[in-house]
Each structure stands twice: as C-alpha cells, then as structure tokens.
Amino acid sequence: MIFKSEASFNWLYSQDITKVKDLARVVQASYLWNENNDYMKRLVNLRTGDSWNDDLRDTSRAASVLAQSGTIFTETRDWILSKQKNGSWNEDVYDSTYALTALADLGIFNPKECRWLIENYGKKWEHPGTTALIITALLKQQKLENTGIYNEFIEEKAKWIISQRQENGSWKTPATSNLVIQSLMLAGHKNEVEESAEWLLSQISDNGSWGKEGGDINTTSLSLITLYEYMNSQ
Secondary structure (H helix, E strand, O other): OOOOOHHHHHHHHOOOOOOHHHHHHHHHHHHHOOOOOOHHHHHHHOOEOOEOOOOHHHHHHHHHHHHHOOOOOHHHHHHHHHOOEOOEOOOOHHHHHHHHHHHHHOOOOOHHHHHHHHHOOOHHHOOHHHHHHHHHHHHHHHHHHOOOOOHHHHHHHHHHHHHOOOOOOOOOOHHHHHHHHHHHHHOOOHHHHHHHHHHHHHOOOOOOOOOOOOOOHHHHHHHHHHHHHHHHOO
C-alpha cells in the first residue's frame, strides 16, 4: 500500500477545528504522523477544571490521546473514575467504552467495568462499530494485567465483525470501517483487513479528505490514524 498524508493534513489545517472530539482525533493523527502543529496545545487549553466541558466522552477522548503522547492529568483520571457507578458509566455502552479506553491509556485497570461490558453484551449492541469499541476497550484493559483474560470473548466478537463485512471490504461507511479496522488490527487480525484498508484508501477525496459533503474532520483524522497503524503494524 502506498499512501502519502500531505494532502490530508493540508485539508485538515484548512478547517476550523474547535470541537473537542475533532481536536482529539487530529492530535492523535498528527502525533502518529509526526506532524508539528499547535493542536495539542489547543486541546489542552479547552480543558475546564478537571474535565473537558464536564462531558464524559469528550474528556475520555482528550485524556486518552494526550496520555498516548505522554501528557497525563491525574485530576482528569480521578474525574473519570468518579463518574463510574455500579460497574459502568451511565449504563451506556459508549460512555463506558470510551472511559475504559481512556483509563487504560492512563494506566488504570478496571475489571468490574470490563465485566459489565461482557455480561451485558446483547442484540442491542450488535453493530460492528459498537462491538469494535468494546473490543478495543477490553484489549487495552487486559494489556495492563498482561493476561488474556478477555481473549475468548474478544475473538468471538472479532470473528462476528469480520462476518458482517460487505463484499467491497467495508463496513458500510468510512467512519465505522475505521473503528472496525483499528480494533481488528489490535486483536491480531491484520491479514483479514487488507482488503478493507485498500477500500478505505480508495474513498479518499481529491482534496485529501474522507467523509460526505467535501470532507469530515473526524472521519479524515480517523482514516489517517487507521492507515498509519495499518502501514506500520507487524
């Protein structure tokens, strides 16, 4: 696979990036591709008190990407932990997966919350993107303990996700396909996503972006992350 990121980053730099979600994705993509810019500083400056907008998902995304690049706010870690109740965050699969992923990146193992995801998995969560987020959270969590405690569940769900792939190699949209490809590579299934990575690359617009209506910041950033990880993984 041959891919050059210059046009995609040039497109991102031309956008007005103000949302925490978008900034977090751009920061992660920039860090991986060794791009020098001030987006990390912008993201940090949006922090208010212990969190970002007192929003669990925004805070989790921001804390996660900053931790991956070496910046850890212990008070933000404690804020995320304080929002946990009865084994989950708001009894919501998305809040819980983003929080667990952030805590894993911050070095905190949460077996009770991981069990909540496994024990409550059912038809309502059987969507490739949702299941991919669960796989990612569990893989990052169990890595802290250097065990394969969740491997059986993860492998079962990874095979289910692969079975849902469309004939063109995608999971319908670039946004969902990005989440799925990233999780499957993390689970050791790089060989199974080669066609999917090629499909993702084929979806790039002439201006270097991905997404509808001339490009989407989040989808473009996710695609840059996915392609970097695919091209640099074993």
